[in-house]
Amino acid sequence: MKQKIIEAFNVLSVDYEYHVDEKSVYNSDYERPAMMRQIPTELENKHVLDAGCAAGWYSEQFINRGANVVAIDSSPNMIEAAKRRLGANATVLNMSLEEKLPFADATFDYIVSSLVLHYIKDWTFTFQQFKRILKPNGMLLYSVHHPFMDRRLSKSDDYFTTELIVDKWKKGGKLVEVPFYRRPQQEIVNTTLKYFSLSELIEPQPTKSCYVKEPDQYEKLMKNPHFLIIKALNNK
Template identity: 60%
Template structure:
C-alpha cells in the first residue's frame, strides 16, 4: 500500500506544486481555511511536525508564522517540491508514517497532518508515534476524507467496514489511480480517543469565495460534507 501511495504522489507532485496549491478550491477555499482557523494563536518558536507535507503549502504557512518546522512525506518528489518552496527554512524528510519516526520523545508542540491518514490502513502505529513525540498537552490537528463522502465510492456498500478503494483523479490530462482506505466515523473517533483527548470535530464548509467561483459545487458541499477535521490533545 505504501508503495502505491508513494508512486501515486510522485505522479501528482508536479500538479500539486504548480496547480493544486493555487487553483484547487477544495484545498484553497475549503479544507485549508478550516484547518488554519484551528491552529494555536501563537506559533512563534513552536516545534511543529507537518506529517504528510505534499508540496509544502502548510510547511510554508507554519514557517511564516514563526514556527520551527519539520516536514515529512512518503513521496520523494513531494519532498523535492517542498524543499524548493521553503529553501532552508525547514527540515524536510522522506518518511513512512506507518514506521517508527526518527524523533525524540516529547519533542513537538504540534503535529499537523492534512488529508493523509486515509491513506493508512492501520492508525495504531502512526497515532502511537504521534503521541510519543508530542509534548504533554501538545496538539494533533488532522484532516481526512469524510466517511459520508467515501461511502459513495464503496464497492461492498458496508458502511461499518474498513475498505480499500481506488479513486481516479484527472490531472494534467491523465487519469491517475489514487488508493486509500474508507472507514466509519466511529472508527475514526475511537482510534483517535485511544491515544488522545478529542478537543474538537469540524465538518468544514466552503468559503464565500468558493461560492462565487463554483456555485454548484458550493451548494453540494453545504449539504454533503467532503472532509472531516479532528483536533486532539495529548494528555500527560
C-alpha cells in the same frame, strides 16, 4: 499498496506544486481555511511537524507564523517540491508515517496532518508514534475523507468495514489511480480517543470565496460533507 500510493503521489506532485494552491477549491477554499483556524496565529518558539507535507503549503504557513517546522512525506517527488518551496526554512525529510519516526519523545507542540491518514490502513502504530513525539498537552490536528463522501465509492456497501478503495483522479491530462482506505466515523473517533483527548470534531463548510470561484461546488459542499477534521490533545 504503500508503494502504489507513493507512485500515485509522485505523479501528482507537479499538480500539487503548481496548481492545487490556486485551482483546487477543495483545498484553498474548504479544507485549508478550516484547518488553519485551529492553529494559533503566533507560533514563535513552537515546534510543528507537518505529517504528510505534500508540496509544503502548510509548512510555509507555519513558518510564516514563526514556527520551527519539520516536514515529512513518503513521496520523494513531493519532498523535492517541498524543498523548492521551503528552502532552508524547514527540515524536510522523506519518510513514511508507518515507520518509526526519528524524533525524540515530546519534541513537537503541534502535529498537523492534512488529508493523509486515509492512505494508512491501520492507524495504531502511527498514533503511538504521534503520542510519543508530541509534548504533553500538545495538539494533533488532522483531516481525512469524510465517511459520508466515501460511501459513494464503496463496492462492499458495508459502512462499518475498513475498505480499500481505488479512486481515479484526472490531473494534467492523466488519469491517476489513487488507493485509500474508507472507514466508519466511529473508528476514526475511537482510534483517536485511545491515545488523545478529543477537543473538537469539525465538518467544514466552504468559504464565500469558493462561491465566487465555483458556485456549483460551493452549493454541493454546503450540503454534503467532503472532509472531516479532528482536533485532539495529548493529555491522556
